[in-house]
Amino acid sequence: MSTPVAIFAVGVGLMAPILWATLGELVMEKAGVLNIGIEGVMLLAAFAAATGYKVTGSLAVGIAFAVGAGIACGIVLCILYVRLGTDQVVTGIMFNVFAFGLTATLYEQYLGTNVATTLPDVKIPLLGDLPALGDILFNQNLLIYAAFLAGPAVWFLLRKTWYGLHLQSVGESPQAAEAAGLDVWRTRYPAVMIGSVLTALGGATLVASTSGGFVINITNGRGFIALAVVVLIQWRPLYAVFGALLFGVAQSMQFQAQSIAFLDSIPSDFILMLPYVVTIVAVILVRGSRYPAACGVPYKRHA
Amino acid sequence: MSAPGVDGADPPASSPWQRMARIGVPSPGSLLNSGAALLASVAVIALLFLALGADPFTAFNAIYTGAFGNDFIFGQTVMITALLTLTGLAAAIPFSASLWNVGGEGQLYFGAFASTAVALTVSPSLSPWLLASLCLLAGGLGGALWGFIPGILRALWDVNEVIVSLMLTFIAILISDYAITVLWPQGASRGTEDIPVAAQLPTIWSGTPVTAGVLVAVVAVIVAWVVMARTRLGFEIRASGLSPGAAKMNGVRVPRAMASSFALGGLFGGLAGAVAILGINHSLISGFSSNYGFLGVAVALVARLKPLWMIPSALIFATFQVGSSGLQVQTGISPTIGQSIGAIFIILLLGFHVIRMRYTEQAG
Numbered sequence: 001m002s003t004p005v006a007i008f009a010v011g012v013g014l015m016a017p018i019l020w021a022t023l024g025e026l027v028m029e030k031a032g033v034l035n036i037g038i039e040g041v042m043l044l045a046a047f048a049a050a051t052g053y054k055v056t057g058s059l060a061v062g063i064a065f066a067v068g069a070g071i072a073c074g075i076v077l078c079i080l081y082v083r084l085g086t087d088q089v090v091t092g093i094m095f096n097v098f099a100f101g102l103t104a105t106l107y108e109q110y111l112g113t114n115v116a117t118t119l120p121d122v123k124i125p126l127l128g129d130l131p132a133l134g135d136i137l138f139n140q141n142l143l144i145y146a147a148f149l150a151g152p153a154v155w156f157l158l159r160k161t162w163y164g165l166h167l168q169s170v171g172e173s174p175q176a177a178e179a180a181g182l183d184v185w186r187t188r189y190p191a192v193m194i195g196s197v198l199t200a201l202g203g204a205t206l207v208a209s210t211s212g213g214f215v216i217n218i219t220n221g222r223g224f225i226a227l228a229v230v231v232l233i234q235w236r237p238l239y240a241v242f243g244a245l246l247f248g249v250a251q252s253m254q255f256q257a258q259s260i261a262f263l264d265s266i267p268s269d270f271i272l273m274l275p276y277v278v279t280i281v282a283v284i285l286v287r288g289s290r291y292p293a294a295c296g297v298p299y300k301r302h303a
Numbered sequence: 304m305s306a307p308g309v310d311g312a313d314p315p316a317s318s319p320w321q322r323m324a325r326i327g328v329p330s331p332g333s334l335l336n337s338g339a340a341l342l343a344s345v346a347v348i349a350l351l352f353l354a355l356g357a358d359p360f361t362a363f364n365a366i367y368t369g370a371f372g373n374d375f376i377f378g379q380t381v382m383i384t385a386l387l388t389l390t391g392l393a394a395a396i397p398f399s400a401s402l403w404n405v406g407g408e409g410q411l412y413f414g415a416f417a418s419t420a421v422a423l424t425v426s427p428s429l430s431p432w433l434l435a436s437l438c439l440l441a442g443g444l445g446g447a448l449w450g451f452i453p454g455i456l457r458a459l460w461d462v463n464e465v466i467v468s469l470m471l472t473f474i475a476i477l478i479s480d481y482a483i484t485v486l487w488p489q490g491a492s493r494g495t496e497d498i499p500v501a502a503q504l505p506t507i508w509s510g511t512p513v514t515a516g517v518l519v520a521v522v523a524v525i526v527a528w529v530v531m532a533r534t535r536l537g538f539e540i541r542a543s544g545l546s547p548g549a550a551k552m553n554g555v556r557v558p559r560a561m562a563s564s565f566a567l568g569g570l571f572g573g574l575a576g577a578v579a580i581l582g583i584n585h586s587l588i589s590g591f592s593s594n595y596g597f598l599g600v601a602v603a604l605v606a607r608l609k610p611l612w613m614i615p616s617a618l619i620f621a622t623f624q625v626g627s628s629g630l631q632v633q634t635g636i637s638p639t640i641g642q643s644i645g646a647i648f649i650i651l652l653l654g655f656h657v658i659r660m661r662y663t664e665q666a667g
Contacts, residue, residue: 036405036465079654080650080653080654084653084654084656086650086653086654087653087660089403089405089465090600090601090604090649090653090660091650091653093405093597093600094597094600094601094646094649094650094653095646095650096597097594097597097598097601097642097643097645097646098642098643098646098647098650099643100594100639100642100643101594101639101640101641101642101643101644101646102640102643104637104639104642105355105636105637105639105640105643106355108637108639109355109635109636109637220473221469221470221472221473224466224469224470224473225470227465227466227469228463228466228470231463231466267481267485269477269478269480269481269484269485270477270481272477273473273474273477276470276471276473276474276477277470277474279466279470280466280467280470280471283462283463283466283467284456284460284462287456287460287461287462287463288460288461
């Protein structure tokens with residue numbers, strides 16, 4: 001593989017966890033819930049995936065565990081963000097601290113060094129043989145293909161179903177939605193659950209596709225990057241893949257640094273900063289973006 | 304950019320963080336709520352211990368003795384209280400301007416890096432007072448710079464300060480990592496060389512780890528109180544937090560107040576990093592902060608943003624933090640659980656509405 005192809009092929013792999021998390025966050029924000037606890041959801045799901053694998057030796061079970069963790073996080077976040085109406089920024093930050101402490105503790109106590117395994121790559125017939133593009137797009141694992149399909153699925157949910165329209169209306173104007181007969185809380189609950197499960201799949205991808213095992217703080221800011229990608233793509237699910245790819249490629253630079261002349265002389269810590277710097281530049285470029293109007297504000301029932 | 308409002312009304316907020324307003328006045332029922340939240344915290348934490356395979360009574364007792372058991376241990380709790388007091392101020396001051404500084408962790412790391420850099424490069428033959436003061440100053444200024452960046456971007460261009468301050472956290476951690484692995488490595492250890500003795504803050508309670516870092520925190524609280532309650536800058540910060548539109552109509556330089564609040568918060572965050580290096584660890588160690596910057600957000604909320612309440616509030620979270628190291632011996636649970644305990648506590652306080660937020664009216 002030539003260097004540029006390798007950068008993109010690895011970049012697509014690194015993109016997948018951020019893509020899942022971006023879509024999860026997007027669904028929640030469209031419904032008016034800002035989930036800064038996204039990092040914590042990914043972390044808990046990644047831990048669950050590694051635990052599921054360690055216990056049963058099956059990555060499929062690991063991924064199922066991660067989905068379970070996503071559902072559990074979803075229930076907790078529904079209660080906090082929607083039912084109790086706690087402040088979403090503080091709750092989210094503290095949820096992350098909670099998840100960090102819990103996974104670090106359980107890692108020390110039960111998981112320890114866990115075996116590195118990743119899902120096998122599945123080559124798509126014919127397309128996989130294309131020069132360059134074949135390696136970049138069509139020779140990846142199932143979780144990555146699924147992430148590609150998740151974007152259109154979320155688009156369909158939001159734009160083509162009744163629930164999607166209800167979800168967006170409680171994210172834009174909950175008072176009007178309630179006046180029109182919608183139950184704001186009950187409309188937000190499924191959005192938080194779906195968002196949490198999608199985010200959890202991002203955590204599972206991190207373990208089962210990217211790193212092959214759990215380490216403390218494995219997410220390392222990827223959830224926060226997804227928060228920025230959602231703004232960057234202006235809440236359009238079909239664009240999520242491009243936003244996430246930008247960060248995947250920024251991350252994959254670190255693995256190719258030796259073969260690129262001008263990167264070779266830069267210390268690795270500075271190459272590792274690239275995704276975070278790119279994020280800051282991106283949010284400067286899209287400054288003043290219009291969020292869903294009710295995003296971040298807990299809704300108090302008037303009835 | 305949103306258009307300026309008519310009649311001096313606030314422009315419609317364009318992002319969720321801008322609608323975030325301030326901590327509300329406690330309601331009459333709040334005492335009952337506080338009691339319920341405390342009970343719920345104890346219950347949830349007890350369940351957590353059970354799930355981790357420890358007897359809750361043993362565990363709570365281990366935390367208590369782990370934080371207050373003897374003078375030496377209590378001294379550790381005092382030092383962590385000092386750090387959390389400073390990171391609490393780092394969160395509270397921008398918060399008073401209705402800005403989210405969730406990057407206290409990054410300001411702490413960059414402050415730690417800056418003070419380590421000065422301690423290891425400036426001649427150690429300087430008088431101890433001078434060198435230690437220079438290092439403290441470097442830490443504070445480093446943190447202020449790290450806070451100023453999201454603050455000025457938000458003030459001038461309406462850039463989302465939550466994302467910028469979070470991203471700067473990861474960048475600051477990588478800069479520290481560079482200092483540890485490349486600039487001043489110490490063999491194969493996970494830290495830099497030790498700083499010279501002249502740069503270390505003197506012990507003020509012999510036989511314990513309590514150093515002059517505690518005094519730094521106390522002075523910081525007093526300075527923060529004076530600035531916020533008694534100066535024009537403090538007034539402008541609070542006014543622009545309550546209502547940017549009304550503040551502007553009354554001659555408050557809102558962008559200046561926003562950027563200053565963030566820089567001032569960052570200053571305290573950076574001092575926390577400096578105290579950790581000069582007064583506790585004596586070298587920059589990888590992962591030296593147990594999320595102290597993030598826990599500062601919790602400290603600030605429990606103190607209801609009041610500088611003088613920051614110390615008792617910090618003591619609560621320091622107790623969880625330091626006490627948890629006693630857990631390992633008695634129950635085998637890793638001390639990292641202390642962070643989760645602090646987080647559960649603050650989330651339940653929020654859930655029971657002991658801490659309330661009020662929001663500016665939604666546009667439209």
